[in-house]
Amino acid sequence: MAPDRVIEPYIGLMSGTSTDGVDGVLADLADGTIRVLASASLALPDGLRHELLALNAPGPDELARAAQAANALADCYATVVRDLLTQAGLPAARVRAIGAHGQTVRHAPESGYTIQINAPARLAEHAGIAVVADFRSRDVAAGGQGAPLVPAFHAARFGCGEGRAVLNLGGIANLTVLEDPVRGFDTGPANMLMDAWILRHRNQPYDQDGTWAAQGRCHDGLLAALLTEPWFGLAPPKSTGRDLFSLAWLDARLDALPGGDRPQAADVQATLLRLSVDTIADTVRRHAPNTREVLACGGGARNPVFMAALARALPCTLTTTDAYGVPAQDVEALAFAWLAQAHVQGRPACLPAVTGARHATIAGCFYPA
Numbered sequence: 001m002a003p004d005r006v007i008e009p010y011i012g013l014m015s016g017t018s019t020d021g022v023d024g025v026l027a028d029l030a031d032g033t034i035r036v037l038a039s040a041s042l043a044l045p046d047g048l049r050h051e052l053l054a055l056n057a058p059g060p061d062e063l064a065r066a067a068q069a070a071n072a073l074a075d076c077y078a079t080v081v082r083d084l085l086t087q088a089g090l091p092a093a094r095v096r097a098i099g100a101h102g103q104t105v106r107h108a109p110e111s112g113y114t115i116q117i118n119a120p121a122r123l124a125e126h127a128g129i130a131v132v133a134d135f136r137s138r139d140v141a142a143g144g145q146g147a148p149l150v151p152a153f154h155a156a157r158f159g160c161g162e163g164r165a166v167l168n169l170g171g172i173a174n175l176t177v178l179e180d181p182v183r184g185f186d187t188g189p190a191n192m193l194m195d196a197w198i199l200r201h202r203n204q205p206y207d208q209d210g211t212w213a214a215q216g217r218c219h220d221g222l223l224a225a226l227l228t229e230p231w232f233g234l235a236p237p238k239s240t241g242r243d244l245f246s247l248a249w250l251d252a253r254l255d256a257l258p259g260g261d262r263p264q265a266a267d268v269q270a271t272l273l274r275l276s277v278d279t280i281a282d283t284v285r286r287h288a289p290n291t292r293e294v295l296a297c298g299g300g301a302r303n304p305v306f307m308a309a310l311a312r313a314l315p316c317t318l319t320t321t322d323a324y325g326v327p328a329q330d331v332e333a334l335a336f337a338w339l340a341q342a343h344v345q346g347r348p349a350c351l352p353a354v355t356g357a358r359h360a361t362i363a364g365c366f367y368p369a
Ligand SMILES: Nc1ncnc2c1ncn2[C@@H]1O[C@H](COP(=O)(O)OP(=O)(O)O)[C@@H](O)[C@H]1O
Pocket: 015, 016, 017, 018, 019, 020, 021, 169, 170, 171, 172, 191, 192, 195, 205, 206, 207, 208, 209, 210, 297, 298, 299, 300, 302, 303, 304, 332
């Protein structure tokens, strides 16, 4: 690192709806710079992964179990922080703050709450670095969806008014339309249903490179049944998660198909891929018609079958954020480093035009080092 340059290091930590692991970046955010200095990922231990998934649904002794899962997650976060500091050769004391998203287990903005499992005090204690957490609640309190949080960051990093849109392909797909005003909303599932389906049928956490989906054929009857979901027809801003798009949701629609017309498991996987692709492309056509280029990021950007299908379906060019200097895997974590800085500097980063809130709010809650 150049000794004559003053850097302003922040760490961002993200564990998304896929519940696959923790992605972290250490970034230099000095004077409007947004530059990744180091990145690291950690797969969640199986026990914690299963517990976090279980905590998405009501169950016994939830409060104590959630507290224990939060502590275990904070320990994973602390491991990623140590890895980042080692890579960058920085002492903890140099880092201004960590933005730690936590693991969403409930998202019910219409009922006035959103819950991310997290133990920011424990992370601050173990890392010796201040932590900003609970990024969504204040926006929800102001009548917003509390999501998506990343559009302001996308605008800062990828620029506005050039016909670009950022598409994050995590468990859920969300789109940021880089127009004035910036807009952002979920389009529906990206990988979440495919992950759940391959876990049930092949005991694999995800469909590596989309090979299983490529072996199946889209089942038109099932696709049509899935597309009748009213959520797809709602106008943005809107957000969703595991509360809606679960295996139970899929099973109900599979069970309603005529008796002799049940698709094979691989055909269901192919159909779920098509559902993600078609709902994304349809959203771009209807709600972002001026888009000239879609910049994909998140785990789905590494699935060649998903990307090829998307390139065919979209009415515009498809690339990844790598083409603009941010590795697809780092974008979400980098956003939380940026959001932590926005909190520390007292800048509102939840955009009311995006979340539907009554006014802009400062995202997050601060835990000193
Ligand atoms: N090589 C790959 N082939 C297919 N899918 C992949 C690949 N790499 C990652 N993924 C998908 O990306 C998901 C993780 O993406 P991520 O951006 O971390 O999502 P989230 O923010 O929801 O955690 C995995 O669950 C998997 O479905």
